[in-house]
Amino acid sequence: MAAPLKRVCRQVSQSVPRWTPTPTPRTSTICSAQWPQQSRAIQTSSRCLAQQEIVENDLDNSLEALDENLPSEAELSSTAHAELDQHRELREMMRLAAWEMPFLSQHAKPYTRPEKKGTSPLRWRYTTYFSETHPASRKVVVEFNVHDLKLGKGETQKLRKLAGSRYNPQSQIVKMSCESFETIAQNKRCLADTVNKLIIEAKDLETDSFEDVPLDTRHHKFKKPMQFPEEWRMTEERRQELEAKRRQALLEEGKKVEQAQIVSGAEAIEADRQLKLKQIEEPIMEEARRPLPAGKQGKKQMGQKGR
Numbered sequence: 001m002a003a004p005l006k007r008v009c010r011q012v013s014q015s016v017p018r019w020t021p022t023p024t025p026r027t028s029t030i031c032s033a034q035w036p037q038q039s040r041a042i043q044t045s046s047r048c049l050a051q052q053e054i055v056e057n058d059l060d061n062s063l064e065a066l067d068e069n070l071p072s073e074a075e076l077s078s079t080a081h082a083e084l085d086q087h088r089e090l091r092e093m094m095r096l097a098a099w100e101m102p103f104l105s106q107h108a109k110p111y112t113r114p115e116k117k118g119t120s121p122l123r124w125r126y127t128t129y130f131s132e133t134h135p136a137s138r139k140v141v142v143e144f145n146v147h148d149l150k151l152g153k154g155e156t157q158k159l160r161k162l163a164g165s166r167y168n169p170q171s172q173i174v175k176m177s178c179e180s181f182e183t184i185a186q187n188k189r190c191l192a193d194t195v196n197k198l199i200i201e202a203k204d205l206e207t208d209s210f211e212d213v214p215l216d217t218r219h220h221k222f223k224k225p226m227q228f229p230e231e232w233r234m235t236e237e238r239r240q241e242l243e244a245k246r247r248q249a250l251l252e253e254g255k256k257v258e259q260a261q262i263v264s265g266a267e268a269i270e271a272d273r274q275l276k277l278k279q280i281e282e283p284i285m286e287e288a289r290r291p292l293p294a295g296k297q298g299k300k301q302m303g304q305k306g307r
Helices: 002-015 032-069 078-099 101-107 153-166 184-203 236-258 265-289 296-302
Strands: 123-126 140-145 173-178
Touching: 078 101, 140 184, 153 173, 153 184, 173 184
Parallel strands: none
Antiparallel strands: 123 140, 140 173
16 A cells, blocks of 8 residues: 555656745845836746745645545555555654664764673673563573682682582582563662672671581583593504505405405395296296196196187
């Protein structure tokens, strides 16, 4: 529906002549000797005003005729309304791209390096789904290294034990997440409070230092780094040794071929096929060699009619 509407608007704009305003004469002190020029200018301006009124009237008539020819909104189907909405949205986006986006350069800021690891030990991670709402977008994840908190030896050990399964003993990182609340800010605040309580509890060694509790690392599977075997490394001596083994194997195979010790696969298959053919042909040949009885009885057995 948007395409026919655009076509009608283009036809109307092309059919109506464009009015170009004429510059109005500058006012100046007119002497009695310049009266003919003044009257001529007045006639020209009045003629231009008359032409402008005619053009405006023609434009009004064309727009009224266009409004009469356009269908009413009640006559449009739901599909036509959807196309019109899509056309409006596209025009709005083009309008923003033409007039609003060039002003984004005014908000440009110079690049500043991020803060050092010691000043911000907490690393936050968010999940954003563009142009749609998703229940997982409210989830917030925080992780930090236990050594970046600058705690004592006993405090760090107690912090590891309090973190439990959220502590990775291989990378020394504690990782926690929260999605209990509706907004990202609430979940982030909950994680920040949890980390603060964890640090306060780890610093309290007088109440309970957890020295009698061993550090449980059963939740983590340690991955042993694989090392390349030294005997597999390709050196010049190893290359010569492999080449000598290949030559020895080729010599042994050549001797077996000369001595006919190697069984040919094609010959074995052909011999087996001939054996099976003989087994099939023997009963047929034996039946063919058997003598037939003479007389009419023999002809009947052969399926022939007697005279």
